[in-house]
Amino acid sequence: MNRNTRVIVQGITGREGSFHTKLMLDYGTRIVAGVTPGKGGTYVHGVPVYDTVEDALREHEAEASIVFVPAQRAPDAVYEAVDAGIKLVVVVTEHIPIVDSARMIKYAKARGVRIVGPNSPGIIVPEETLIGIMPVRSFRKGRVGIASRSGTLTYEVAEAVKELGHSTVIGVGGDPIVGTPLDEAALMFENDPETEAIVIIGEIGGTSEERIAEYVLSGKIKKPVVAYIAGRTAPKERRMGHAGAVVYMGQGTFESKMNSFRRANVPVAETPYQVAELLRQLL
Amino acid sequence: MKLYEWEAKHLLASLGVRVPKGQLVKDKFEGKGRYVVKAQVLEGGRGKRGLVRATDDPQSAIDEMRKSGVDLFLVEEYVPHDREAYISALLDRETGEPMIAVSPVGGVDVESMAQVRTFVIPMERGVRGYDLIKIERHIGIKGVGDVVNALYKLVTEYDAELAEINPLAVTPEGPIALDAKVIIDDNALFRHQDLLSKFNRAYKPESYVDLGGDIGIISNGAGLTMATMDMVKLMGGEPADFFDVGGGADRARVKEALLRVASNPRVKRIVINIFGGITRCDEVARGIVEAIDVIKKPVFVRLSGVNEEEGRKILAEKGIEAYSRAIDAIGDALRS
Numbered sequence: 037m038n039r040n041t042r043v044i045v046q047g048i049t050g051r052e053g054s055f056h057t058k059l060m061l062d063y064g065t066r067i068v069a070g071v072t073p074g075k076g077g078t079y080v081h082g083v084p085v086y087d088t089v090e091d092a093l094r095e096h097e098a099e100a101s102i103v104f105v106p107a108q109r110a111p112d113a114v115y116e117a118v119d120a121g122i123k124l125v126v127v128v129t130e131h132i133p134i135v136d137s138a139r140m141i142k143y144a145k146a147r148g149v150r151i152v153g154p155n156s157p158g159i160i161v162p163e164e165t166l167i168g169i170m171p172v173r174s175f176r177k178g179r180v181g182i183a184s185r186s187g188t189l190t191y192e193v194a195e196a197v198k199e200l201g202h203s204t205v206i207g208v209g210g211d212p213i214v215g216t217p218l219d220e221a222a223l224m225f226e227n228d229p230e231t232e233a234i235v236i237i238g239e240i241g242g243t244s245e246e247r248i249a250e251y252v253l254s255g256k257i258k259k260p261v262v263a264y265i266a267g268r269t270a271p272k273e274r275r276m277g278h279a280g281a282v283v284y285m286g287q288g289t290f291e292s293k294m295n296s297f298r299r300a301n302v303p304v305a306e307t308p309y310q311v312a313e314l315l316r317q318l319l
Numbered sequence: 320m321k322l323y324e325w326e327a328k329h330l331l332a333s334l335g336v337r338v339p340k341g342q343l344v345k346d347k348f349e350g351k352g353r354y355v356v357k358a359q360v361l362e363g364g365r366g367k368r369g370l371v372r373a374t375d376d377p378q379s380a381i382d383e384m385r386k387s388g389v390d391l392f393l394v395e396e397y398v399p400h401d402r403e404a405y406i407s408a409l410l411d412r413e414t415g416e417p418m419i420a421v422s423p424v425g426g427v428d429v430e431s432m433a434q435v436r437t438f439v440i441p442m443e444r445g446v447r448g449y450d451l452i453k454i455e456r457h458i459g460i461k462g463v464g465d466v467v468n469a470l471y472k473l474v475t476e477y478d479a480e481l482a483e484i485n486p487l488a489v490t491p492e493g494p495i496a497l498d499a500k501v502i503i504d505d506n507a508l509f510r511h512q513d514l515l516s517k518f519n520r521a522y523k524p525e526s527y528v529d530l531g532g533d534i535g536i537i538s539n540g541a542g543l544t545m546a547t548m549d550m551v552k553l554m555g556g557e558p559a560d561f562f563d564v565g566g567g568a569d570r571a572r573v574k575e576a577l578l579r580v581a582s583n584p585r586v587k588r589i590v591i592n593i594f595g596g597i598t599r600c601d602e603v604a605r606g607i608v609e610a611i612d613v614i615k616k617p618v619f620v621r622l623s624g625v626n627e628e629e630g631r632k633i634l635a636e637k638g639i640e641a642y643s644r645a646i647d648a649i650g651d652a653l654r655s
């Protein structure tokens with residue numbers, strides 16, 4: 037992903053879609069078209085709008101799409117992008133039923149399409165492109181890759197490590213089932229020549245953090261890794277804001293993640309601010 | 320949305336699972352003999368709190384539980400049984416497919432169960448005979464087909480994020496669900512209006528979680544709110560709540576959040592941790608100023624990000640000095 041990546045915005049005429057289209061354009065993102073059924077022929081911030089993704093791709097070429105469509109119709113938008121041949125779909129939409137997400141992610145995977153999200157703040161490659169809703173002032177081009185299950189907490193940590201700068205920052209999404217889980221994002225950073233160190237911002241629920249610890253133990257990840265895990269004091273079976281931040285059947289507790297990282301010698305910050313300190317010790 | 324036990328059992332029974340004969344009771348119960356009286360409350364750990372009782376005098380059990388504020392009871396026939404097992408269904412986060420979890424030993428907290436095994440059953444094919452053989456072999460109970468199919472259906476068709484029977488009792492007539500827990504995906508409730516009306520439930524998902532302490536917490540974004548709560552605890556405080564005002568909260572939302580958190584009588588001080596991205600600090604400040612005279616509790620505000628300067632100025636006019644780092648705001652809240 038770089039400044040040449042061509043992007044379409046699905047749900048571009050909505051409040052969120054239009055607002056963030058402007059911010060992405062200001063950052064330099066190459067937005068070539070927008071899609072909103074029934075709004076074809078109009079323009080949003082100078083971007084031509086089409087009724088369907090297929091219509092848009094008849095006039096423009098695009099590799100990626102970002103989805104702002106409301107939850108009940110967001111899966112439609114994702115299936116449409118996949119069928120039209122888009123290769124990367126970033127789903128910002130929150131509150132998609134989990135069964136629907138599971139089905140659409142499987143559909144995309146089977147067709148070689150990468151989904152980021154749902155409930156994702158997107159991806160930023162500083163000074164190149166932003167496909168997401170991240171506040172750009174928190175980011176600077178540099179050496180640290182950040183993979184996170186969170187939004188604002190990511191910006192907090194990003195600012196704390198701003199002097200080292202960021203290669204790519206990806207918010208994988210706060211839902212229980214996401215297209216690109218945290219562990220897959222971590223592997224992508226391992227293979228990314230721009231990234232020298234990896235910051236993992238995890239939280240309770242699921243087992244992605246545990247898997248990352250395994251990758252470090254087995255040598256599949258060799259770059260320095262620093263982690264932070266939110267939810268140390270969360271009661272079990274209570275959902276902490278994110279649909280994915282919930283512990284069922286004792287899976288993915290704070291202790292389990294903490295112990296896995298400890299076994300793999302991955303330093304875990306006690307506060308978001310401490311991430312910067314731990315990184316400096318490793319680099 | 321978590322269902323009450325009686326609702327969960329009603330649903331299971333409609334899908335072909337055997338449940339004990341029972342009756343919903345508010346205060347008076349006429350029956351004589353051995354019964355199980357079960358308080359219909361949503362919190363877990365009822366057994367430890369004396370809210371589930373096998374008794375020959377159900378009316379006394381009801382009267383006693385009513386004293387602790389319970390006003391609805393499920394009174395069931397007592398079911399003698401040989402053994403208790405555990406079975407549940409949920410979506411496996413790794414594969415994105417439904418998964419059946421079973422243990423031959425039930426009745427206790429699943430986290431302390433040693434012999435839990437999981438079986439992933441892809442949606443593409445659904446439950447098949449060989450799944451049942453494997454499951455039955457592991458729990459040593461025959462005839463669990465109806466139970467497995469019902470739980471599976473709860474996940475795939477009723478949007479249950481957890482459907483659990485614990486314990487599943489073994490009787491000569493076959494397995495029977497003695498207790499049930501079903502949690503429906505809040506995001507899918509829009510297509511289960513029939514259930515909501517059948518159970519007469521009006522449900523509004525809430526971003527507020529009670530944590531029992533005395534430091535009120537308001538933040539934006541689930542991760543940051545969790546981090547705030549963790550830092551309070553780490554620095555020796557006890558969080559009273561988790562309240563995520565979400566992205567792009569305006570002054571009304573912030574005011575409402577502050578009023579809600581402050582209305583908890585245990586709350587002595589309130590930490591507000593805002594990192595402005597989509598959320599604007601000036602809007603947050605205005606919401607705080609509008610609520611502060613009503614709540615009369617000290618607030619410790621961290622503001623950072625978009626329109627930070629303006630937000631600080633608005634707070635300063637009200638005599639509130641905003642912090643730049645959450646840690647400093649929390650530190651002062653705990654020291655004061």
